[in-house]
Amino acid sequence: MVTIADVARHAGVAPSTVSYVLTGKRSISPQTRSKVRESIRLLGYHPHAGARALASSRTNVVALVLPLRPGVHLPALMRFVTAAATTARKHEMDVLLMTADEGAQGLRRVAGSAQVDGFLMMDVELDDDRVPLLRQLPQPSVLIGRPAAVAGLTCVDLDFEAAGGRCVDHLADLGHRYIGFLGAPSVVYQRNTGSAQRAMAGFGAAAMRRGIASTALPADDDYESVLHSVRALLRAQPAMTALVVHNEAALGWVAGSLRVLGRRVPEDMAVVGICPDDLAEQLQLTSVQLPAEELGHQAVELLVARLNGQPVPPLTLLAPKLIGRASTAPRPRG
Amino acid sequence: MVTIADVARHAGVAPSTVSYVLTGKRSISPQTRSKVRESIRLLGYHPHAGARALASSRTNVVALVLPLRPGVHLPALMRFVTAAATTARKHEMDVLLMTADEGAQGLRRVAGSAQVDGFLMMDVELDDDRVPLLRQLPQPSVLIGRPAAVAGLTCVDLDFEAAGGRCVDHLADLGHRYIGFLGAPSVVYQRNTGSAQRAMAGFGAAAMRRGIASTALPADDDYESVLHSVRALLRAQPAMTALVVHNEAALGWVAGSLRVLGRRVPEDMAVVGICPDDLAEQLQLTSVQLPAEELGHQAVELLVARLNGQPVPPLTLLAPKLIGRASTAPRPRG
DNA sequence: CTCCGGCGTTGAAGCGATTCGACGACATTA
């Protein structure tokens, strides 16, 4: 293995000088600098990560804590992961993968052994036992999602409230006056990370603002339940011409249910989803996308900013983006 | 930060003793051992990863190199990743994520800076420029997939040949005598990682063995092409009653094409896929699964074995597993 | 009784970087 001493000898300088060339923490004359750079290139020198971490107490690695529970949309998760990894590399950092099943114990281990400079954590629950721990850790962390108390943390999330509103605006602009909302399973509205509630709140508020009649119902993720909820919505509001769906698992059954109930999409019923893009693409569904890449990117940027001592807002909300597809089409006002 | 010296002082022993308790590389008396363990627990001591790596030239981290190119099935990839991470943890190891876009350069960097003990690399191409590099690296590596020359490497893969055969056997057992094979796009058979060829070879050989008439055609991943290929297959062999599909992207169009051509599934035409399990589940397709979890698990086990100096076979093939679903049903022999 | 070998433990020497204080050389200012 080639060490900094080898490089120093080869370049005819002191090891510390090589270090300063590498880190740029002191001014070095252009001649010396290029001489050292050349030696580094020639010898194929790479600083030993462990030694560097030991001496500088900086690892240039961030931990990424992934959820493992069933129900998370894997393609979106994967996109998030690669975006985070790619962005991290832009900052000369690497990513250490952790799975949620290690729990708080795992965080303590990784933090305690100084394996990483910071944490990226997805899918935090409202009463997550890891959150108070993260607060105490010497390493900063960024949460993806939005736990109850945001104070003292750094969080990134899609602005679900705006997303709900965006759906209404789109439909209202198309002339719809009676809109339904098909939500997540009711249990999710009882204890949950909050995105479900916020999307619905945004939906309701926007409907009020635009003077539109709205009705909402939860749905489980089986065909029976979806059909039942859709039928109930139609019964509650027979004039309904549009549906907003915030329930990935139910999406597949929506079109079928509507067909059974004699409604064609989009002629008789426009449908907008709040879901990952590839799902919407596959179903040809107008949707507000779940910006996995953007979330991953932002999360890393925020963490890096904190590592550099820059102040960052406790909560960053990404603006929703609506993509029009075949499931909504312009309709004459009336 | 709590160091090994703190623990040693607290337990009234030498730092080296604490180290030996931790690593188990020398015999320690039960009394001393439990005394040290207690101090470790009390002080919440975690060995500093960097220091440990520096002194022992072992990081307890493996690199996982992910493909990024479009077309890889993300859910399967994600499953692989989590399986690898979980298995690694069983061996007290962590996983460092790398994306393929860093290329050979990235491998050199990570290997050179001694960040990891070994590499796990997915989706290797036949003439991959990273493979010769991996051979030279001081760290061992395990490839997922099967490049041209396996000598001197360690590879894990699904036994695609057996998989092709397994499909035939299943169908033959159900009484089918004329079977078609819908393959990957033809370009894939020209330059490719080889799994496509092997699956087809296995299919052909099994058909011969069972005295079954077989016909094969490639298909691109658009509706037109799939319909065209299916029609061609039926024209070539009108008595065909079963179809084996080895083309994830085409799978979605197969049922539709058959319907257009007046064939119901499974009554008129049985269909078996070689594809990730969730895709098959979604389409209610009898399939040979792509065992993502098992691959991830095996890959890590092999790497760990190599790190421990144990000999491992250059090529490990996983036996295919066929799951029966609605797209094949028993049919009377005839 | 002495010698030897094994066991349990220790002290100290690295591992390969960073970083801080110090030190010439040279330019600037009084």
Add this chain to the structure above:
DNA sequence: TAATGTCGTCGAATCGCTTCAACGCCGGAG
């Protein structure tokens, strides 16, 4: 001219751990 500062470089201490040679102790063999 002497005092002061700046710039570029160096030497040495330090980070926290592993590991090796060495050593005292004890029991069993000679």
